Amino acid sequence: MSHSSPATPDTGTGAGTAPTPDPERPGKPSLGARLAASVADPVLRILVGATLISRVGRGIFLTVTVLYFTFIVGLAPHEIAIVLAAASAAGVVASLAGGLLADRFSAKRLLILFTAIEGVALIAYVFAGDFVTALVIAVVCGLFEQGANSTRSAIIARAFTGESRVHARAVLRTVTNGAIAVGSGLGALALAIGTADAYRILIAGAGALYLLGIIQMVRLPSRVDAPARTAAAPVTTATGSVDAAASAKATAAERRVWRRHSPWRDPRYLVLTALSAVFGMQFGVAELGVPLWIARETTAPESVVAALLILNTIIVVIFQVPLSRGTHDLRIAARVSGIAAWLMAAACLVYASAAGLPIGFAITVLIIAAIVHAFAEVFSQAGGWGLSFELADPVRAGSYQGVYGMGYSVGALASPLVVNATAISHGFSGWAVLAAIFLASGLGTWWLARRAARTAARVA
Incomplete structure (x- = not known):
């Protein structure tokens, strides 16, 4: 069963509320109005x-x-x-x-x-x-x-x-x-x-x-x-005195209920965390793999590294908010996770193909790869956020988000080793292995989200 939070009353103007057009100025709201509405x-x-x-x-x-x-x-x-x-x-x-x-x-x-x-x-x-x-x-x-x-x-x-x-x-x-x-x-x-x-x-x-x-x-x-957290009320006897043994049992029962909400007892969420941690190694590709690949294996100048990072930033700034809309819906989160899987696998293979090309072609191929990679990043983050919130038990929201964040930290720790052992050490075949890893983890997230959506639909 999905751990999605129950609906709560709106407390004012919620985040993402669409701006109301000025009746004096019909048509699409201005950029300033849209930015103001977004926050x-x-x-x-x-x-x-x-x-x-x-x-x-x-x-x-x-x-x-x-x-x-x-x-x-x-x-x-x-x-x-x-x-x-x-x-x-x-x-x-x-x-x-x-x-x-x-x-x-x-x-x-x-x-x-x-x-x-x-x-x-x-x-x-x-x-x-x-x-x-x-x-x-x-x-x-x-x-x-x-x-x-x-x-x-x-x-x-x-x-x-x-x-x-x-x-x-x-x-x-x-x-x-x-x-x-x-x-x-x-x-x-x-x-x-x-x-x-x-x-x-x-x-x-x-x-x-x-x-x-x-x-x-x-x-x-x-x-x-x-x-x-409300502690269990003391249990009293018929004479009004506190029954210590019964009170201790009530407290123990309350603690057992609290532990049942632990993310460590939620296999589905742990699988999501593991899959997201693996896909999160994409950041290691951008920070370590691509710079070393450009410097060692391509004819492109090292300054291209900075240009690709700027390009990534621009794409994220422009597209992250609009492409994240609707991903609280498990079906949409599944769809964008699947798209991210294919895009990231493609990006790895395009990065690899830049080796040995003349400088102009190499730069062009790297730019194409960086664009595909940036959109894979945007889609994967959007899908991951939706799933990490909707599949979490709201009773222990902090613990669930802590476990999910821990998965990303493990992925960040492992990514330099994995990227070096694949793409940097083995060239095209290593990039192909990386592509397979990202494809498997992304499609795994797609499958998990689709299954969660079907389960939620049956319960509803």
């Missing part, structure tokens, strides 16, 4: 404001981090790899823990706390002077970044229903991509100046932006928190 919900507006500020800081850090470790801290390549892997491993644990905590404590306060610690940790990179210090700071950042992500997902699961939840995720991802692009441009200043002070000032500024975003988070309403 009409007050909770979404607060999350957008906080994300817009903090993700600029994230973009700065992502741009300068590896070179900062290399040229300023003086780390060797293998030490940088260990630092980044340790941060990812910490994120696996934190994704699960963040969701669990969001079911027991105030999600609003947790999000503020996690973001504050992450911002301070980013600023602490300014004082990193050796491998151990950088490693410790990176682990702290990884822990609280992923903990905040799971908490934010729990907030979305509770603050919105149905299509509005997917819409909120799509809007936030669009804002994230745009803000990171702006941050990357600011980070390029440090790369252009090249001095240690320039790096440190921008990294400190990145952390400060995280702290600045907290000003928005404090405005979140209490309805984003989990409903308070």
